[in-house]
Amino acid sequence: MSAAANTLTVAAARDALRKRALSAVDLTMACLTAMDAGDSLNAFAHKTPELALAQARAADARLAAGAAPDLCGIPLGIKDLFCTRGVASQAASNILRGFRPEYESTVTSQLFAAGAVMLGKLNMDEFAMGSSNETSCYGNAVNPWRRAGDDAALTPGGSSGGSASAVAADLCLAATGTDTGGSIRQPAAFAGIVGIKPTYGRVSRWGIIAFASSLDQAGPMTKTVRDAALLLGTMAGHDPKDSTSADLPVPDFEAALTGDIRCKTIGIPREYRMDGMPAEIEALWASGTAMLKDAGARIVDISLPHTKYALPAYYVIAPAEASSNLARYDGVRYGHRAKLAQGDGITEMYEKTRAEGFGKEVQRRVMIGTYVLSAGFYDAYYNRARKVRALIKRDFDLAFAAGVDAILTPATPSSAFGLGEMADADPVEMYLNDVFTVTVNLAGLPGIAVPVGLDAKGLPLGLQLIGRPWQEADLLNHAYVLERAAGFVAKAPKWW
Amino acid sequence: MSIDIETARRVAKLARIRVDEADLPDLAAELSGILRFMEQLNEVDVTGVEPMTSVTPMRLKRRADVVTDGNIQGAILKNAPDAREGFFAVPKVVE
Secondary structure, rough: OOOOOOOOOOOHHHHHHHHOOHHHHHHHHHHHHHHHHHHHHOOOEEEEEEHHHHHHHHHHHHHHHHHOOOOOOOEEEEOOOOOEEOOOOOOOOOOOOOOOOOOOOHHHHHHOOOOOOEEEEEEHHHHHHHOOOOOOOOOOOOOOOOOOOOOOEEOOOOOHHHHHHHHHHHOOEEEEEEOOOOHHHHHHHOOOEEEEOOOOOEEOHHHOOOOOOOOOEEEEOOOOHHHHHHHHHHEEOOOOOOOOOOOOOOOHHHHHHOOOOOOOEEEEEEOOOOOOOHHHHHHHHHHHHHHHHHOOOOEEEEEEOOOHHHHHHHHHHHHHHHHEEEEEEEEOOOOOOOOOOOOOOOHHHHHHHHHHOOOHHHHHHHHHHHHHOOOOOOHHHHHHHHHHHHHHHHHHHHHOOOOOOOOEEEOOOOOOEOOOOOOOOHHHHHHHHHHOOOOHHHOOOOOEEEEEOOOOOOOOOEEEEEEOOHHHHHHHHHHHHHHHHHOOOOOOOOOO | OOOHHHHHHHHHHHOOOOHHHHHHHHHHHHHHHHHHHHHHHHHHHOOOOOOOOOOOOOOOOEEEEEEOOOOOOOHOOOOOOOOOOOEOOOOOOOO
């Protein structure tokens, strides 16, 4: 192999592995070397080199025997939110320090059964609550991209910031992420990679540390749309252990990448043209629209009138669910327990443990959630937010019923910002990062971020395509067309 | 709706998170800011709209009510901060 093996796409590595032009052990070694050399990115929180090499040797044996699955021997990074047996899984929280699950999440089980190799666990915002990876107990993950002529450290986005950083910097071939309000798509856009959040219920949530159960979905973060199709095919599928996982067949997503979207209808939602939107984002959106039109799609203006209310609805529903899901961290069954003073009872144990174990943002969201669910406020906040959520979903239902196949929007309101730049900002300002992505979670739809260009500072910008429920195959094909037309091949200049 | 210090104290208590008295005014202000942001929801006409319970209309799967797992006491206690004689151990609950 001429290029360093860690820079390969999943699809290229698969082909090389099957031809035996490359061994899984050599590929894994190349990634382990890149991972160690990338410590200044702080993308990996826990490294598992012994496990990776054992898995790679097993993959080589399977490849030698022939007929190995697509992901056999492919080195991946796994977000710290996934429980992995015997390997630290702490959702970037001090409250789960030392936790080593006795079980394996369904997603990682399926990846490992297909022969994938785990290099380690990836940095993220604590309990996936954040848009900049700055709430992590491991410290910030760093974006490999920098502004031209400026070496200030930028955020890789969040919450799947470590995943975005590791994939963009070629520390791994691909990574898993999770997305509750934009946590796959926003970091993917900030790092110039592809990230897809599937339809709610497409991928099992079992063994993924819960944030907001009605919104959480796992998905792949990859260098290309084809790689996203390959990973999603392995991650998806019905799981009896997750009662919200859909009992639907998983199509061959890679086979769906025909590059033909003639006669498809693309909706451009006017409500996504926000006041104060940077001209570069507006221009990128227009050029993405032109690319799909040139490919033969029909472009229509659509209206999603309740878009404006998505963020406030999200910031009622997600904290409400989080306050309930995070009640389990009480210092009894796993993780951290505070040191108690003489005479402290069980209530003091709970209160001290949670004050020490949860970071500021997590505490804030748990308390907001507690408040909106408390007696007297449940109807005013939580029930109203769920009604608005129904209206947001109806907006999309109407657009799809009118014949729209996919919706094109910006992925983020800006390119990557500097770490620490938002330190003095109001929490609500940070929440605005999710303005284009959060509607998709509320409506349970599939959404994908595709890198399309660079801004004047030399940073990647992405667009988002939103698909019909369960039509990830069609959505990936639209993304594939956009990817080919945009021809985004830029890589962050290596400084780490 | 603005959250006063007394309400912030009560919410922290309900959430079982210890907050120092000195930090309550800041907490109250932060929570108030977030709630003000949520108040935009009051502009929406939700007459006759049912609150969403499930994003995809689906009936949850059912299975036979039988034991499917068990006999893994060791695995369950493995991560406990304090486990003794096959139990999770906690400070005294009843005087």
